[in-house]
Amino acid sequence: MTAHEPQELGADLLLDCENQLGEGIQWNCTDQRLYWTDIFGEMLWSCDANGGDPRSIPLPGKLCAFAFLQDQTLLAGFSDGLYYFNPQSGARDKLRGYQPGVPNTRMNDGNLDREGNFVIGGINEDSMAPTTPVWRWNGNGCETLLENIGCANSICFSPDGTLMYFADSAGTAIYAYDYDAQGALGEGRLFADIKGYGVPDGSIVDAEGHLWNARFGGGSVLRFTPEGHLDKVITLPVPNVTCCCIGGANLDRLFITTARVGMDAKALQQTPQAGGLFALDIPVKGLPHGQFIPQERTST
Template identity: 50%
Template sequence: MMATAGAREDIGVSFLDAQLLVDCKNLLGEGVQWHPRRRRLFWTDIKGQALWSCDEVGGNLKTKALDAPLCSFAFCDDGRMLGAFADGLAWLDPITGQRRLFEDYQTEAVGVRMNDGGVDRQGRFVVGGIDEAERKPITPVWSVDRGRVRVVIDDVAIANSIAFSPDGRVMYFTDTVEGEIRAYDYNPATGTPSKRRSFVSLGEGEGKPDGSTVDVEGGLWNARFGGGAVARYLPDGTLDTIIRVPVPNVTSCALGGPTMRRLFITTAQIEMTPAMLDANPQAGGLYVVDVPVRGIQQVSYKR
């Protein structure tokens, strides 16, 4: 009952419609991930300073208030999370909400915080930042490898779309203000991206690229902030599928559920006027659509 309407074909592109799963009204829903062992979905409301979770049909909904904005996170095998908070990296207990900060993130810079992150196939957490104040390219992207932090990309305004190909040899990334998703060769042994190239650029009216996930066929699913959609691109950059989301600010997506064929989609209320919010009362909700391709099981951060 939570699945989509049927698909249609239009110049080779499939269209599906997402449906509301949880009317959570997040200010900035982000970082959605499926935890296969717990059989639960987790996501964060960055501006609402809360960690949310539910089962695959939106039931057993839980929310945990946090003492700082949680921007993205990685699961750990011991039940904790590695959290990228606004002020830095911390170990987070998702049950109690308690955290222990261990690495500050540019605390001297006004308006700068951590942002999107993703775990590579070897268990490193790759995470970037955002200059919320001026959208200037002044933040680094970190690779967190067994507690060791190093910079792998520099001079970024808004880090997003951090995801990895099934074999772990391609890393996807965007500086959202540029409107372009990049691809890099990625060395699984060292966790080093190289040979930057353009993967896809969004056109006028399509929104800006936000969070992404990759499926077993190597398709990249990318949320379009301001574009009311999630787009799937084939490994060669060809547009394959559009998921229409009935609110404009689409922020992140993840494949999960028992069959790994449910695409969960977070949205946001930020950057919407009162008139826009009146016209989109379910903005900030969690959406879902069933798709014909499986996701890849989330890798835990290796401590």
């Protein structure tokens, strides 16, 4: 490997959960468990750091992205809008609908900023037409940060919270935006645009500011330096890699969700681990995922 070639790594299957569309994975420091959603399977999954004690909870719809509150209930981005959701009781309190009356759109990728606000975008499932917004929700109101998006993905934040990363998976580029958790979204600029690895899906930023990006259709997770240079390629034995997080007791394991959606019987026979949960140890620490901190819990 030369100084200009990315290091190549592999990941091991941790849990053969056969998700249709695994997404939104995060490490919960409170109970030391992984949580993620199978959007099309309508299940909330969890397990320990070694893939043990797997649990799946049936959901009342397609859960696309979520964040924990202090009481361990969820701020939940279901396909049709934002809710407060108790996964144990099944109780849902709808906060705001997502584009009601607009066909073919739903919520998609979401993440917390460093001050506990929830930023979430959507997808137009009709050829990813550019019709959906990206919102910031603080528990008391909703702000539109971006508009005319085909498929919002890669939402994550620099360690100091001053940059927001974002990708529209209708293309291949990841952008960095100047970010103020209390103000308007700032100037955007190209962060990375790598061809030949599918399209950008979910991302996470580690404690040193590297961005780890799952590549749907690209069978990999790519790690970029804070300057946007590709320095690591984690290859998986499945094509559709959807999201990743850093967790474990020492916050030094990368966990990766994948998907079976859109794969025919022949493709599934060739890549039988598709939809599974994968992991590898990494030589850098992650950051705690955090909790949603509402300014005011309302149901308006």
